[in-house]
Amino acid sequence: MSHPKSVHPHNAEARLEMLTVINRAIAGAAPVEKPAYPRPQPLSAAEREEQFRDRILDYRAHYTRVPLAELPQAIAASLGRAQRVLVPAGIPADWLPAGLEQLRDEPPLSHAQLDRAEAVVTGCAVAVSETGTICLDHGAEQGRRALSLIPDLHVCVVRENQIVQTVRGAVERLGLAVRAGRPLTWLSGGSATSDIELVRVEGVHGPRALHVIVIAE
Amino acid sequence: MSGLHPKAPFPKAAEASVNQPQLRANLRKVTHTIRAKRAAVVAELPYWEQLRQLGAATKDDSLVNLSDRLLELERNVQARGGQVHWARDAAEAREIVARIALAHGERELIKVKSITSDEIELNQALEEHGIHAIETDLAELIVQLSHDTPSHILVPAIHRNRAEIQALFNAELPGEGGLSDNPQDLAAAARRYLRHKFLTTRMAVSGANFAVAETGTVCVVESEGNGRMCLTLPEVLVSIMGIEKVLDTWEDIAVFMETLPRSSTAERMNPYNSFWSGVTEGDGPQEFHLILLDNGRTHVLADEFGRQTLRCIRCSACLNVCPVYERAGGHAYGSVYPGPIGSILTPQLLGMHDKNANSLPFASSLCGACYEVCPVEINIPQVLIYLRNEGNAHKGPNAESLAMGAARVAMSEGWRWEGALRLARLGQGPLVRQGEISWLPGMLAGWTEVRDLPALPREGFREWWKAREGSRTVDANTQAGPPDIVQDAQNRESPPANVQEGGHPPAGQHGQEGEDHA
Ligand code: SF4
Numbered sequence: 001m002s003h004p005k006s007v008h009p010h011n012a013e014a015r016l017e018m019l020t021v022i023n024r025a026i027a028g029a030a031p032v033e034k035p036a037y038p039r040p041q042p043l044s045a046a047e048r049e050e051q052f053r054d055r056i057l058d059y060r061a062h063y064t065r066v067p068l069a070e071l072p073q074a075i076a077a078s079l080g081r082a083q084r085v086l087v088p089a090g091i092p093a094d095w096l097p098a099g100l101e102q103l104r105d106e107p108p109l110s111h112a113q114l115d116r117a118e119a120v121v122t123g124c125a126v127a128v129s130e131t132g133t134i135c136l137d138h139g140a141e142q143g144r145r146a147l148s149l150i151p152d153l154h155v156c157v158v159r160e161n162q163i164v165q166t167v168r169g170a171v172e173r174l175g176l177a178v179r180a181g182r183p184l185t186w187l188s189g190g191s192a193t194s195d196i197e198l199v200r201v202e203g204v205h206g207p208r209a210l211h212v213i214v215i216a217e
Numbered sequence: 218m219s220g221l222h223p224k225a226p227f228p229k230a231a232e233a234s235v236n237q238p239q240l241r242a243n244l245r246k247v248t249h250t251i252r253a254k255r256a257a258v259v260a261e262l263p264y265w266e267q268l269r270q271l272g273a274a275t276k277d278d279s280l281v282n283l284s285d286r287l288l289e290l291e292r293n294v295q296a297r298g299g300q301v302h303w304a305r306d307a308a309e310a311r312e313i314v315a316r317i318a319l320a321h322g323e324r325e326l327i328k329v330k331s332i333t334s335d336e337i338e339l340n341q342a343l344e345e346h347g348i349h350a351i352e353t354d355l356a357e358l359i360v361q362l363s364h365d366t367p368s369h370i371l372v373p374a375i376h377r378n379r380a381e382i383q384a385l386f387n388a389e390l391p392g393e394g395g396l397s398d399n400p401q402d403l404a405a406a407a408r409r410y411l412r413h414k415f416l417t418t419r420m421a422v423s424g425a426n427f428a429v430a431e432t433g434t435v436c437v438v439e440s441e442g443n444g445r446m447c448l449t450l451p452e453v454l455v456s457i458m459g460i461e462k463v464l465d466t467w468e469d470i471a472v473f474m475e476t477l478p479r480s481s482t483a484e485r486m487n488p489y490n491s492f493w494s495g496v497t498e499g500d501g502p503q504e505f506h507l508i509l510l511d512n513g514r515t516h517v518l519a520d521e522f523g524r525q526t527l528r529c530i531r532c533s534a535c536l537n538v539c540p541v542y543e544r545a546g547g548h549a550y551g552s553v554y555p556g557p558i559g560s561i562l563t564p565q566l567l568g569m570h571d572k573n574a575n576s577l578p579f580a581s582s583l584c585g586a587c588y589e590v591c592p593v594e595i596n597i598p599q600v601l602i603y604l605r606n607e608g609n610a611h612k613g614p615n616a617e618s619l620a621m622g623a624a625r626v627a628m629s630e631g632w633r634w635e636g637a638l639r640l641a642r643l644g645q646g647p648l649v650r651q652g653e654i655s656w657l658p659g660m661l662a663g664w665t666e667v668r669d670l671p672a673l674p675r676e677g678f679r680e681w682w683k684a685r686e687g688s689r690t691v692d693a694n695t696q697a698g699p700p701d702i703v704q705d706a707q708n709r710e711s712p713p714a715n716v717q718e719g720g721h722p723p724a725g726q727h728g729q730e731g732e733d734h735a
Contacts, residue, residue, distance in 0.1 A: 025519035029281035038264035144500035188486035191442035195356035206442025
């Protein structure tokens with residue numbers, strides 16, 4: 001097999017030697033049977049939503065559930081007094097409160113411009129009730145990774161049918177995006193550290209606040 | 218601790234830590250807090266044992282197919298616009314990182330906490346090239362600013378209290394001076410200092426928790442968001458991963474996303490997980506390098522019994538339950554890998570050729586707690602016994618004196634006696650010869666010394682045992698006590714025959730060189 005041009009000659013030698021040593025080390029090793037993935041008792045949609053809410057609140061993030069018609073008010077309430085709100089491409093116009101000062105990433109904003117944004121509103125790809133995790137695949141409604149990273153407040157809208165029960169279920173749903181080469185970010189509550197005497201401090205580097213709004217169906 | 222090579226045998230190194238009351242108090246608080254929380258979140262999943270088995274099998278499957286997996290990973294990272302480098306040892310890996318930085322004319326780079334980068338002593342090497350690496354994890358920043366070394370995989374600065382950190386930040390962070398000792402304030406100061414670095418630094422270095430061969434995807438698991446910053450904002454990203462981190466398919470990630478956070482930070486899920494595959498147009502670094510590091514791993518792989526050590530996902534659960542770690546502290550292990558995992562991984566990575574590292578398998582009471590919590594079922598007690606024999610065969614230091622030293626540091630006599638007897642009953646190698654207990658480490662001279670050392674109250678052990686009993690009730694459906702664990706371990710897999718039969722050579726003699734060592 002041919003090496004890409006960028007490979008240092010020294011590296012080709014290391015590669016060959018490592019592969020040789022590995023092959024020698026594993027020669028004759030028996031194949032491994034992987035047991036089946038354990039599945040919990042499935043929850044109903046209502047139970048999933050309930051579990052998801054419980055987990056999100058446990059992470060000390062905010063949680064609201066509203067019908068689509070009330071989404072703009074819910075977003076407005078979450079945004080509070082935040083000005084300069086980042087809105088990624090693909091966010092439906094009827095989600096947003098009237099008169100919002102929108103910051104669009106077209107053409108792409110610089111890091112410094114992003115740093116001046118106070119909030120970001122995104123959708124998500126899938127959410128996990130068992131762990132209270134929101135998965136972004138940075139497609140439509142979510143924007144590139146920096147958009148949901150730099151502003152201090154992240155308002156994330158989740159459609160009820162995006163909530164799956166298990167981590168394994170979410171991984172399966174994300175298969176297409178990953179195989180298409182898209183990056184993923186999983187959020188479970190906000191940024192936190194317990195590095196100083198195990199005291200939990202929230203909002204170290206990521207957004208200091210996470211507001212989750214579920215659209216009731 | 219930077220690098221892999223311990224500068225002293227374990228008992229000697231541990232004596233220093235045992236006499237630091239602050240360190241021991243902090244360690245105690247941390248390990249006990251995490252231990253209790255872990256038991257609670259693990260108990261939430263009734264199929265935890267199945268997840269452990271699946272995790273172990275998933276790792277084993279990748280290990281026995283490692284060359285294919287690495288080639289597939291390489292192909293897919295390249296197909297997505299990334300570059301892949303192979304590093305046989307620490308020096309090669311360091312050189313690759315330095316070369317990339319110099320090619321871009323970078324004098325400063327930001328780093329996400331990575332034990333692998335500490336293993337290869339990257340920061341020091343970069344300084345020699347005039348490149349400054351800024352640690353962005355809060356604890357690592359504390360460690361770096363105080364010119365110290367980490368003492369815990371997960372909470373590297375647990376040997377520092379808030380007053381020490383307050384003084385450090387007031388002195389070292391530009392523009393600070395009036396910070397209180399409130400952790401909130403201290404974290405906010407780190408945020409101010411690092412935010413500017415994140416937005417302006419053009420190159421980042423990270424480790425990797427997992428990589429997926431099929432999709433060329435690399436994963437970093439973290440809490441603070443500094444990882445996301447480093448992985449997203451710079452123009453150039455270099456990730457260093459041990460070759461054992463590779464998985465087969467994307468779906469293989471799932472089991473570890475369930476077991477790692479619960480075992481590690483004792484959370485259902487840690488705050489942030491990032492996944493990326495090569496380069497994404499218009500999103501994140503537009504130049505990506507993945508360094509595949511051997512540095513002794515192939516040596517571990519070649520040992521059919523010791524290979525299981527490579528399953529380790531660095532969760533640190535085994536540290537938090539270890540009575541020896543709790544008393545001795547991370548620094549005593551003299552390597553970037555402390556605690557039970559360090560006691561096996563460090564000497565193994567060094568090919569059982571490092572005298573000081575070969576003392577580490579004796580830094581254990583063989584109580585079995587580490588195996589019980591390990592999310593990938595590494596049978597640490599059995600590997601410890603196996604390596605005690607191995608190390609001895611390789612002219613390690615006097616085995617009996619080591620065992621006694623470890624006992625002095627960490628054990629109450631009752632505990633040691635019981636643990637030793639239990640193993641003896643099970644017919645485990647070092648203690649039994651022809652069905653008779655012929656040699657018990659530290660049985661005689663050691664006792665007086667243990668009793669005379671005031672820094673080691675017997676209560677420590679009793680409390681530990683009680684707390685442990687408590688947490689086991691929570692876990693009752695999935696966990697068993699140490700005797701059963703060792704028994705269970707016995708039923709599952711056995712060390713190679715030479716260990717079971719070989720016994721422990723008397724002090725000063727070397728064991729038979731078996732075929733395994735050839
Ligand atoms: S040996 Fe097991 S318990 Fe210890 S750090 Fe590794 S995976 Fe975790």
